[in-house]
Amino acid sequence: MIALSGALTAFVFNVIYAKGWIDLEVYREGGSAVLQRASVYDLAVGERWLKFTYSPFAAILFTPLALVGMETAVALWVLVSILALEVLIWILVGRAAVRSRGRRATHTLLVVIASLPLYPVMLTLWNGQIGIILLLAIVVDLTHGREKWRGIGTGIAAGVKLTPLIFIPYLLFARRFRAALMVGLGFLGTVVLGFLLLPADSRYYWGGAFFDTQRVVTEQDSDVFNQSLRGVLTLMPGSWPTVPLWLALCAVVGTGGLLVAAWTAKKVDELAGITACAIVGLLVSPVSWPHHWVWCIPLLVLWAQRAQRVDATLEKAGVGLLWFVFLLPGYITLATLLIYPAHAGMWLMLLMGSYVLSGLTTLLALAVCYGRSDRRRRRRGSGDD
Template identity: 80%
Template structure:
């Protein structure tokens, strides 16, 4: 009898929390985005260039023609993902481009809302009503961010992969944890960075599951698309010219290599880039492992995602959707610490992922003659933010270790936490 009495108020509190209204608003946002995408594509047939490539890749699979011989659109774009990804994109080829764009934007915004729902639940509130309200506010703040807006505009898959990785490594069952990340890497190779992260954090089973998930996508590709698989794994996956479509230096490549390519003069970029990748990749993964130990899984995988963006040969602005968990984590810390400097830092980071991309894009579209070297300060802002994050965490953990060391040396009976 007491249990039934206590259960009643809990149900009534859940209703008073008003969780349904924020969730309904989230669904409405997703539906409005999908309708806008459908209408704009039907009228102007512009945008969603990456989605068009996905769709043509799926159509090539259905036709039985080579996926990697495709040349799509006026910019001569090529299919750069794995044969397994091409197979996943086949449903897009069964509908018109207008319908495909609407469906894709709907799925992407729902994926964004699901990611933010997970992030808010892990970092701030647990009660369903408050969690839904906080998540809605974060969605509204995240939608105008340049990486998010460009992901939706281009029809990119980044937000969906972000959801798969975050859900897998934070909420996946222990027995299967890692397999979703491996499948994500089978679609787009950059999530492979999470395998050494799992090894460094001594989650050997999860690392094994990630490897098995990845290998499963490769084997499936060879079984169903053997010719395309030979082309892709025979060298097409390493051909960066397929990604940049022969454009060479591009102001919008937000990786270490992209920034180096903007430095004037004739000098060997490749050796310097490889050296930087070795330093940033190794050091960054060590920082990620330390972050996991001190701040939890979400912080660890966020740092790992940033490391992957920095060392990747090409990281377009829409690849930087990892700014979302970074901003949520910092906002949570600023709320906990409650200092003006921390709150100002969150606002500054949000503005970095909001303004520079739009300014650079507008400059290149409206005043292309003014797009000079000063754009480096804009387009390199993501790289600087990523490097600053790694450096700040390394310094923070280093200071913490020194303080514990001093306490331990001053008191022979002091207990130093691991």
């Protein structure tokens, strides 16, 4: 009912105002270019002249959207996205071993209601982004797929958006070599398909365009909504050696974070490890928009389950604080930039930087648990001697 209501509301709003869902419009235009045998990278969509920044395989995948009107595409996309959100939360709730199907459905409904207003989720729905669908695909692939095929779905997701490639080193660190190979093969398959069907666009994209962040961010990545390490660094006052410092931070956060994620998957839970890995990817990526942070959903649910399990008041308060972090700063920033742009200053950057801070804090907390567990293991080993 929530998904149907959301789809109907989106349809009516788009019919009346024809505003929003700009990324979905880019997807449709990309699919239309494929059908018309035009270059998807020559597009300039909407008032902001947005370009198609995804892979040729993604453009092929979006061709069905070009076969229906924009209003229908909006309704279907919102419907599928909310259904994907509900399935994801159903899986996460099931992790807590809720035996009653009715109770699990109730918990799922409550978490869905709590998740919908979060800024990354609402922005994903409003822009018509694919993030929630890819998130579900990765979770299902790495936790519920047949063992010998695990990784293929994540590789295909990486063929749409490159960021899931972070799961290859994660799986290698976790010594899941077959799954890492499957991710690589799934991704390679999308590249090959792109060359077969769109050779010119594939040569352009894989010839270097995929590495050009200026296609998605203007003004040298200095956008207040870029919630990655690089995005925060470019907003810092003064003359910073941004690129060298960013690369150094990526080396530390990337390597350390992936080790922590692999340990978390082994000692705690596979879903927790996957979520930690995704956070590492968001931090080290050149560009991480707020809607990329839909990984806050499993982060919040998994932490809430732990807080309930250990019955720790401080941890329950932490879950509530994190929920507000992913709820308020985005809306406050957007409202300030739209209504009072003259009041936007350093405080706004610090406010939106809370996403990056939350990600770093999560990895640090897991690292501390890792260290304590390792010390206890060594002490037990010494005692046995």
